[in-house]
Amino acid sequence: MIGLSTDTTSILWDHFHLLNFVWPKELGKSLFDRISDDARKMLNSKTKDGFDQACAAISEILIATPEKYHYFKEGFMNQPHKCASYVINNIPMSLGRKGDTPAEANHSSIQAHLGSGGSRELFEQVEQLLQRQHEIGQQHHVADLQYHQNCSIRSQQLSKTDPSESEALNNLSKYAYSQIWSVEKAAASNYILTLMPHNAVKVVRRGLEDGRIIAMGERCNCDTRISMGVQCRHEICMKKGQFFISLFAKRHLQEYALPNGYVFTIVVNVLPHN
Numbered sequence: 036m037i038g039l040s041t042d043t044t045s046i047l048w049d050h051f052h053l054l055n056f057v058w059p060k061e062l063g064k065s066l067f068d069r070i071s072d073d074a075r076k077m078l079n080s081k082t083k084d085g086f087d088q089a090c091a092a093i094s095e096i097l098i099a100t101p102e103k104y105h106y107f108k109e110g111f112m113n114q115p116h117k118c119a120s121y122v123i124n125n126i127p128m129s130l131g132r133k134g135d136t137p138a139e140a141n142h143s144s145i146q147a148h149l150g151s152g153g154s155r156e157l158f159e160q161v162e163q164l165l166q167r168q169h170e171i172g173q174q175h176h177v178a179d180l181q182y183h184q185n186c187s188i189r190s191q192q193l194s195k196t197d198p199s200e201s202e203a204l205n206n207l208s209k210y211a212y213s214q215i216w217s218v219e220k221a222a223a224s225n226y227i228l229t230l231m232p233h234n235a236v237k238v239v240r241r242g243l244e245d246g247r248i249i250a251m252g253e254r255c256n257c258d259t260r261i262s263m264g265v266q267c268r269h270e271i272c273m274k275k276g277q278f279f280i281s282l283f284a285k286r287h288l289q290e291y292a293l294p295n296g297y298v299f300t301i302v303v304n305v306l307p308h309n
């Protein structure tokens with residue numbers, strides 16, 4: 036697990052493997068049943084006292100075998116900054132030690148696809164990774180085609196009653212439609228428009244006095260509009276709730292997911308076997 040703090044990067048031990056799969060051979064399998072409960076308490080302890088108590092319980096068992104005790108003391112007991120919850124949870128963006136879960140899921144997926152590897156030729160390993168990428172690309176492609184088909188049907192239904200919504204649904208990607216357009220449009224209903232001198236407009240949230248002034252022919256300068264490249268709530272209000280495709284960056288359009296967006300993952304020239 037890697038936790039990022041503001042001024043340093045901390046490389047921490049993988050909590051998932053510490054708890055699930057990797058039992059150190061130095062401790063021997065026979066000790067697992069006697070130690071594992073306290074080892075779990077040690078890793079999950081929210082306080083230094085809890086960590087120390089669990090370490091003491093494990094030490095009591097290991098003290099009779101000096102090499103094992105030494106391994107445990109130097110490798111774990113003396114390194115709470117790498118494995119203990121009470122330390123790691125205080126590192127900004129360490130994600131409560133769950134940061135390794137998505138990485139682990141991807142790792143498991145590669146493991147399932149490629150096996151454990153090891154003795155494989157490099158070209159064969161690369162070929163199998165490309166095939167995996169190809170399969171993932173195809174899965175996304177099929178899902179996007181289905182979404183596109185559903186949008187076409189729904190937008191046809193909407194075309195007479197709400198042409199603007201119909202156009203938004205038919206043109207925007209799933210994410211851009213559901214997470215940006217729909218959210219910003221709902222928010223825009225809380226804003227009102229005031230005409231200003233020189234054809235500028237002022238977009239003000241109901242109940243507030245301060246608002247955003249948008250000059251004729253200019254774009255809104257709010258964070259959402261700039262960082263996402265979309266028609267923000269202020270511009271939706273300015274356009275009286277109407278969708279304008281030209282106000283969205285191309286990356287938000289469905290046509291970029293269909294089908295050429297997948298050309299680099301679908302068309303893979305795999306090296307032939309010799």
Ligand SMILES: [Zn+2]
Nearest residue numbers: 255257267269
């Ligand atoms: Zn804006």
